[in-house]
Amino acid sequence: MMSITSRLLITASLVLTVCLGIVGWVLEESHREAVEKAMKDRVQNQLYSVIAAIDLGVNGRMFMPQNLPELRFSKPGSGLYGNILSHDGSQHWQSNSALGMEIPYLYDLEQGDIEYKVVRAANGEKLLTISMGLSWKVNGKAEAFTFSVAENMFDYYQRLNDYRKNLWTWLFGVGVVFLLIQAVIIRWSLSSLRKVSDDLQAIEQGNKDQLEGLYPKEISGLTANLNAFIRSEREHISRYRNSLSDLAHSLKTPLAILQNEIESNATRVVLKSTLSDQVERMGQLVDYQLQKAASSGRTILAAPISMDTLTQRIVNSIKKVYVDKNIKTFIEVSPDAVFNGDKGDILEILGNVIDNAFKWANDYVHIEICFEKDSGYKKNNLNVLTILVEDDGPGFADVNVREVLLRGVRADEQVQGHGIGLAVVRDLVQLYNGKLELGRARFGGARVKLTMFI
Amino acid sequence: MRILIVEDEEHLRGQLCQRFRAEGYVVDSAGDGEEGYYFGKEYPIDLAIVDIGLPKRLGTEVIKQWRTEAIKYPVLILTARGRWQEKVEGLEAGADDYLTKPFHMEELVARTKALLRRSAGWSNSVIKCEDVELDLTSQKVTVMDKGVEVTAFEYKVLEYLMLNAGKVISKAELTEHIYEQDFERDSNVIEVFVGRLRKKLDPLNKKNPIETLRGRGYIFNLLRDN
Numbered sequence: 001m002m003s004i005t006s007r008l009l010i011t012a013s014l015v016l017t018v019c020l021g022i023v024g025w026v027l028e029e030s031h032r033e034a035v036e037k038a039m040k041d042r043v044q045n046q047l048y049s050v051i052a053a054i055d056l057g058v059n060g061r062m063f064m065p066q067n068l069p070e071l072r073f074s075k076p077g078s079g080l081y082g083n084i085l086s087h088d089g090s091q092h093w094q095s096n097s098a099l100g101m102e103i104p105y106l107y108d109l110e111q112g113d114i115e116y117k118v119v120r121a122a123n124g125e126k127l128l129t130i131s132m133g134l135s136w137k138v139n140g141k142a143e144a145f146t147f148s149v150a151e152n153m154f155d156y157y158q159r160l161n162d163y164r165k166n167l168w169t170w171l172f173g174v175g176v177v178f179l180l181i182q183a184v185i186i187r188w189s190l191s192s193l194r195k196v197s198d199d200l201q202a203i204e205q206g207n208k209d210q211l212e213g214l215y216p217k218e219i220s221g222l223t224a225n226l227n228a229f230i231r232s233e234r235e236h237i238s239r240y241r242n243s244l245s246d247l248a249h250s251l252k253t254p255l256a257i258l259q260n261e262i263e264s265n266a267t268r269v270v271l272k273s274t275l276s277d278q279v280e281r282m283g284q285l286v287d288y289q290l291q292k293a294a295s296s297g298r299t300i301l302a303a304p305i306s307m308d309t310l311t312q313r314i315v316n317s318i319k320k321v322y323v324d325k326n327i328k329t330f331i332e333v334s335p336d337a338v339f340n341g342d343k344g345d346i347l348e349i350l351g352n353v354i355d356n357a358f359k360w361a362n363d364y365v366h367i368e369i370c371f372e373k374d375s376g377y378k379k380n381n382l383n384v385l386t387i388l389v390e391d392d393g394p395g396f397a398d399v400n401v402r403e404v405l406l407r408g409v410r411a412d413e414q415v416q417g418h419g420i421g422l423a424v425v426r427d428l429v430q431l432y433n434g435k436l437e438l439g440r441a442r443f444g445g446a447r448v449k450l451t452m453f454i
Numbered sequence: 455m456r457i458l459i460v461e462d463e464e465h466l467r468g469q470l471c472q473r474f475r476a477e478g479y480v481v482d483s484a485g486d487g488e489e490g491y492y493f494g495k496e497y498p499i500d501l502a503i504v505d506i507g508l509p510k511r512l513g514t515e516v517i518k519q520w521r522t523e524a525i526k527y528p529v530l531i532l533t534a535r536g537r538w539q540e541k542v543e544g545l546e547a548g549a550d551d552y553l554t555k556p557f558h559m560e561e562l563v564a565r566t567k568a569l570l571r572r573s574a575g576w577s578n579s580v581i582k583c584e585d586v587e588l589d590l591t592s593q594k595v596t597v598m599d600k601g602v603e604v605t606a607f608e609y610k611v612l613e614y615l616m617l618n619a620g621k622v623i624s625k626a627e628l629t630e631h632i633y634e635q636d637f638e639r640d641s642n643v644i645e646v647f648v649g650r651l652r653k654k655l656d657p658l659n660k661k662n663p664i665e666t667l668r669g670r671g672y673i674f675n676l677l678r679d680n
Contacts, residue, residue, distance in 0.1 A: 283556045287536055294537060314538070317545035321552070324568065324577060344539045351538025 004193075005186050012182045013175075020171045031163050039156050040116060043130045046070060047149040050082045050095075051134070059139045064093050073097050079152030081127075087144040098150075101125075105148040109133030118153070126153045192216055196223060203230065235431075243293040250285045254278040291424045294344065304338035305346060307369050307385070314350050315367070322358045330366045337371035339385060340454045341432060349428050352421035353389045353448050360393030360446060382433070382453040389448045390441035425450070455570060455614060456480040456631045458502040460490030460516070461532065462509055470503065473559050474566075478593070478610055480634050487511025494520055498630045499527055501570055503562070506533045506544060514547040521548035528569040532557070567591065574617040576678075583619050583676035586655055586663060588612065595654075602654050607632070611647050612655075615664060615674040624671035648672060 049070060057063035062084070072078035073095040082095035085107035102122035106115060106129070113133045120126055127150040135142045192215050202208040210230055211223045261274045311333050319327070339346045357365045372384040425448075426436045434452030441447040457479045461467040467483055474481045482497055484490035487508040494502055494516070502520075506513040517529050528551075531544040536554040544552055550572075551565055567590050571579060580589045587596040593609055595602045604612065610632040615623060625644055648664055655663045665675045 279556075287554075291536065313546065314542060317542045320545055320550055324572060344537060347538040347542060351541065355538075 004190060005183075008186050009179065009183060013179055016175050016178055020175050024167055024171050027167055028164055031167075032160055035156060035159055035163075039128060039151070039153075040130070043116075043128060043149050043151050044114075046080060046082070046151070047130050047132060047147060050149060051132075051147055060137050062092070062136060062138075062145075068095065076100070079125075079154070081150045083148045083150070085146045085148070087146070092145060103127060103129070103150055105129060105146065105150070106131040107146045109146045111135045111144065119150070121150075126157075127151060128153055128156070189216075192219055196226070200226075240293055243289045246292075247285065247289040250289070251282060254282050254285075288423065291348065292427055304340050305343055307337035307339055307346075307371070308333045308335060310339070310346065311350060311367060311369060314347065314354055318351075318355055318358050321355075325358070325361070326363075327358055327361050328364050330364065332367070333369040334371045336373070337369050337385060338383075340383070345428050345431070349425050349450065350387070352425045353387070353450070356421055356448070357389050357391040357393075357446070360395075361391035362393055362445075364392045364443065366390040366441070366443075385434075385450075385452045385454055387448075387450040387452075390443070391445040392441065392443045393445040395440055395445045395447075396438055422448070455500045455610070456482065456498060457566070458490070458494050458497065458499045459483040460485075460487070460494075460502065460508060460513065461505045462486060462507070463505075469559070470562075473563065475634075477563055478606055480632060485509075487513065487516050491516045491519060494525065495523065498627065500631060501527055501566060501573070502529045503566065504529055504531050504549070506531055506535070506540060514544055514549075517544070517549055518547045526573075528573045530562075530565060530569060564591070571617065576617065581616060582679035583616060583663075583674065584661075584679065586616070586676055588616050597655055597657075604651070604654065608647050608651055608654075611644070612651055615672060619674040619676065619678050622667060622671050622673050628672070 050068065050073075053065060053068050055063040055065055064084075067074055068082070070080065072080040073082050074097060076097055076099050078097045080095075081098035081101065081103060082093075083098065083103070083105050084092040084094070085105055086092050087108060089107045104119050104121075106117065109115060109131055110133045115131050117129050117131070118126065119129055129148055129150040131146050131148040133144065133146055135144045137143075195213070196211060196215070196219070199208060199211045203210065210227045214220075215223045257274065258278055261271060266274070311331060315329055315331060319329070354365070354367065357367075366389070368386075368388040370384075370386040370388075372386075374383060422436070422438075429436050429450050429452055432452040432454050434450060437449040437451075439447040439449070455478075457474055459467060459470050459474070459481060461470060461483070462485050464485070467485065471481045471483050482493050482499070484493050488510045490502075490504065490508065490513075491511060493499070504513040504517060508516070513531060517531070520529070529549045531541075531549040531552045532555060533540050533544065533552060534555045541552050541554075550569055553562055553565060567579065571577075571581065571590055579591050580587060582588075585598045588594075589596075590613070593613075595604050595609070595612065611628065614628060614631055628644060648666070652662070652664055653659075661676065663674065663676050665673050667673060
């Protein structure tokens with residue numbers, strides 16, 4: 001794929017070429033017009049000077065003095081030529097400078113008409129001619145003449161060429177300078193991206209932990225996301241590693257017990273009971289560690305999940321299971337409440353907590369979910385999601401509360417009991433920077449309050 | 455009562471079949487989703503126990519398909535994955551209860567009984583019609599607060615009729631739900647069982663608890679108490 005630098009440079013040079021081309025063409029055209037007009041004015045003045053130089057001879061006959069005020073008319077081959085033709089094309093007068101030259105002048109112009117024409121003389125000289133029709137009274141009879149002046153166009157072309165050369169040299173210079181500046185700007189702007197890529201390489205090689213330093217605001221979002229992604233991946237890996245070692249270690253105790261039992265002289269009945277206890281214990285350990293490993297933690301790239309629908313889904317499913325108990329539910333969920341994270345995690349959290357409530361409730365389960373946007377918590381712009389679930393069952397005995405929380409700390413120290421639900425919830429909530437609080441509900445039963453910062 | 459067990463792990467399937475037969479159920483079993491779906495659709499099943507992770511067709515898909523085809527009997531799912539995501543998906547697909555592996559057989563049997571009772575509209579595990587009481591958990595029959603001895607087959611017949619109290623049950627339906635094999639079916643035997651039950655439930659021959667409707671079948675005639 002073409003690099004960003006070459007894309008920008010190619011487009012910039014195309015645009016520059018077109019723009020500078022148009023500017024050059026406009027400037028050249030207007031200069032040419034100005035030079036042409038100046039030349040036309042000059043030949044016109046020369047024409048008037050020729051007309052003004054006419055002396056009147058006998059009977060009003062035209063008479064041209066030997067030397068005209070403009071010396072170039074007298075010098076052969078000077079490039080400025082004068083001429084007077086009769087209406088029939090016969091030559092009446094021509095300047096000394098035109099000796100030996102054949103110039104195709106106009107000769108049939110009406111009185112007062114002025115015409116410019118570019119012609120080529122017989123010797124190849126390119127000339128601009130101006131011709132003017134005049135009538136002159138000779139012997140009381142009007143005669144028509146055409147007065148013409150021709151000037152060599154060499155000088156005209158020379159000036160145009162000089163100007164053109166100059167103009168395009170400058171425009172080219174300006175273009176090159178623009179492109180250089182552009183290249184420098186691109187390099188400078190893209191240096192942050194290069195830095196990201198260098199940093200990523202350093203992270204890959206293990207020299208760095210995350211993207212460091214300040215980035216322009218256009219890519220700071222990207223770098224923040226990348227950093228969060230790297231962090232969450234790292235957390236995942238360490239969680240997997242921990243779960244695996246926790247599992248392996250926690251299985252050692254029941255295995256040791258079984259080992260001892262095999263080596264002892266225990267009776268079949270004792271063996272069977274030990275085996276069943278330890279199998280049960282190992283099952284719970286595997287369950288707990290599996291759930292812990294499957295939890296994914298905060299994923300900033302996940303689409304927000306509406307808590308309203310999710311809660312309804314779970315409650316409907318759980319109601320099916322406890323249909324016999326005929327439990328009444330009161331559910332209040334802020335309509336804007338969303339969960340930015342893994343769907344499996346929030347299902348696990350809600351499923352466990354609500355299932356517990358249904359399990360212990362006599363008649364009522366109350367669920368309340370609040371959502372507070374960008375509360376400014378630790379300046380991280382995190383939303384606060386609060387989940388409160390209460391039932392009217394027996395509630396937690398004080399000892400129970402402590403045990404439930406302890407169980408989360410060291411799963412392998414777990415004593416015989418039912419369920420590991422709340423321990424799993426506690427671990428999951430911690431992944432979302434949250435906390436689990438247990439207490440007594442307003443109408444007597446258990447009260448579980450989860451606060452998560454997401 | 456006829457139960458369908460769909461489980462791909464052969465050893466576990468064998469244990470389940472054995473246990474439920476010992477409980478007095480008629481058991482059909484399938485080892486993959488395709489077969490399970492077919493049995494569930496074609497046999498007169500009262501309840502299905504379905505594993506989610508099945509070969510050929512997932513358990514949730516099988517249940518969904520049954521439900522779209524208006525098959526209404528209760529379904530209990532077994533899942534090795536204990537995550538709520540799977541439980542909710544299973545329940546939403548149309549299952550009525552779930553159990554996570556590993557599980558205790560007693561719990562599975564208890565849940566199965568509760569589901570069967572619930573689907574017949576009973577809210578308690580002791581079902582009572584006037585002065586006849588049937589304890590589904592202990593499989594004991596009481597008439598006028600006195601225990602009555604019944605044989606395993608008599609119990610099966612009574613349980614089916616009483617759970618469906620007030621409904622006409624044809625002889626064919628009754629045999630399908632209490633006999634495993636076709637060749638065991640003999641309508642005369644059913645008549646004998648019903649006759650013995652009548653005597654045991656109504657020793658004074660006053661109430662006619664099980665009425666015979668000629669050409670149509672039987673109906674348990676005592677009124678439901680709960």
